């Protein structure tokens with residue numbers, strides 16, 4: 070019997086396997102951010118250990134930093150403490166860190182790929198659930214907890230129980246104007262927030278092959294919101310061309326050898342999956358979330374659903390609670406929902422293609438009066454590229470500014486947050502209660518829908534603007 074892509078990566082990283090024990094897996098890339106690594110370093114210190122492979126470890130500051138001026142005084146004691154610890158820990162343990170002011174700083178899941186650190190066939194871990202993003206390269210990438218971070222720092226290995234394999238095949242092509250974000254929102258709506266539990270989800274099919282690397286990252290990023298342990302897409306020509314010439318990717322003959330190795334990572338035709346789902350890409354339209362978990366979304370053409378339309382009592386109760394929190398009435402057209410704010414950014418949709426899409430919508434248009442808009446690039450590299458392409462001027466002319474990079478209002482751990490009761494169209498991945506600020510209401514959307522919504526002050530698609 071053949072092997073799945075996930076099994077091939079797993080098997081090629083097996084350090085030790087013994088009956089009745091978890092497997093010990095070698096880790097190729099370990100990313101760190103300031104939000105929850107201090108206890109791991111404290112553990113290392115207490116045990117008198119060093120970092121086993123500092124050259125395979127990279128730190129960044131992304132969750133707590135301000136985005137109006139990243140070098141200004143930090144306003145919260147937590148931010149000061151976490152960033153300070155990060156700087157001290159990385160210095161003491163010889164780990165490279167992109168801290169405030171560094172032109173290579175950015176969200177961990179944005180900088181790994183853009184620096185070419187994330188490559189096919191690798192194992193990648195980070196103290197963060199959205200590590201699944203890196204799976205877009207055919208790397209087995211998953212979030213780990215603080216004690217696991219300590220284990221990887223000390224040994225460069227991780228004890229793991231094997232993951233089950235699930236396959237999501239997206240047949241056909243996405244209609245024009247429908248993006249990777251709409252696709253993953255549709256997939257999560259279909260399989261549910263627990264649909265991928267215990268599994269690594271491999272995406273296959275024509276629509277996946279047609280996505281850019283950035284679109285694939287958006288899909289794998291949100292795979293975690295379907296409860297899966299990781300998302301995966303086998304590498305192809307698109308992957309190879311994305312990686313060619315990146316700082317940590319070899320060049321010349323060595324590159325060709327790497328490509329030959331990368332191409333060995335795919336699921337065999339006779340590989341067995343524990344679970345399989347088919348999705349019809351042509352039936353997917355721009356989507357918007359109406360509730361407080363990422364599975365609660367409908368097409369923008371749709372209406373807020375009635376809780377009694379859910380047959381499952383748990384889903385019905387969740388819908389009732391969500392509608393109360395979101396202050397929405399069943400039957401309301403999604404397009405009629407007025408917003409106060411727009412957040413463009415995060416590791417889901419804070420890359421250059423996302424900013425280009427926003428600029429395309431805003432070109433020659435203005436943001437509606439009173440709408441607060443935050444455009445936060447996923448990294449300083451993305452920011453620099455946006456400036457080089459003149460996107461920042463389009464943003465300014467529309468009434469928004471391009472900020473410094475970071476997680477920002479995706480999680481509201483810095484000063485970028487909504488006020489209680491405020492409603493936002495956001496390009497991030499989670500619409501949980503309080504996610505963007507206490508009492509704040511989040512509608513998950515694509516960058517294109519976020520940009521169009523900023524222009525009208527209501528949930529809107531770019532095509533709606535053309536019809537006006």
Ligand SMILES: CC(C)[C@H](C(=O)O)[C@@H](O)C(=O)O
Pocket residue numbers: 104105132196197198199212480
């Ligand atoms: C703070 C961090 C640990 C958290 C995560 O693990 O995902 C954050 O990035 C998030 O998106 O909620």
Ligand code: SF4
Pocket residue numbers: 131132176197199415416417475476477479480497498
């Ligand atoms: S951008 Fe949001 S989802 Fe991504 S790592 Fe930061 S807080 Fe988590």
